[in-house]
Amino acid sequence: MGMDVTAERLIPLPPERVAAYAMDWRHDAEWTQGIRVAELTREAEGGGFGVGAEVTRTAYFLGRRIDYVLRVAAHEPPRLLDMVSVAGPMPMHVTYTFDPDPGGGTLARIRVRGDASGLYGLAAPLMARKVRSSLVKDLRDLELRLGKPQG
Template identity: 90%
Template sequence: MGIDVTVERTIPLPPEQVAAYAMDWCHDAEWTQGIRTAELTREADGGGFGVGAEVTRTAYFLGKRIDYVLRVAAHDPPRLLDMVSVAGPMPMHVTYTFEAAPGGGTLARIRVRGDASGLYGLAAPLMGRKVRSSLVKDLRDLEQRLSAPPD
């Protein structure tokens, strides 16, 4: 059974600013629900972060520790970051998109697709709701973090 969840939010800041922060793996634990650590464990072929780079994340989801690795499949700042899991409890595909919103600001969108087969298949409906709730909070936290006055 598959999970396919998309959430979006208009953030009243320019797409370049929103994408620069959200696409930087160093900030993953600051605004992404459940993520405790994120580490660049493989650089892109040309060095740094880009297509082929891998980020290892440690997260907690439904009370369980989950370690997984996402490989960058597409990287087109400030518009798109697309990642696929290459290690973890279930196959997963995460896509971030950022575009100018009508009337100003940024339309930020996160889509998570996954194959919740096996043990996770039994909990797929619950997981889908939990993923949606987490993604809504992610975009809210992203906006709050970017809109906060500097320290």
């Protein structure tokens, strides 16, 4: 069963600031639901983080520990970070986009596509709902971490 879930949030800060934080794997565990540890396990061609780099995440989802590796497929800060799983319990494709909003803020969007069929034997709609609620919280926590009170 294919899963395709997107969440978005308008964050009242410029894209450069939002993306600088959100695209930095060192912050993954601070704002992404379930992630306990994230580490850069392979550097990009030119060193550091970029296309070809791999981040290994240890997460807890529905009470189970999951280890997975995401490879950077596209890295165009501050607009786009696209990652594809190369190891883990299910094929997954994670896309972050940060578009400038006319009002001066950032439209932050996270899209997760994957094949959840073999993972938990869960109905895909249930899995999609769990993922969507996680993404909504991620974006809310991202805004909170960036320190702008909601007015």
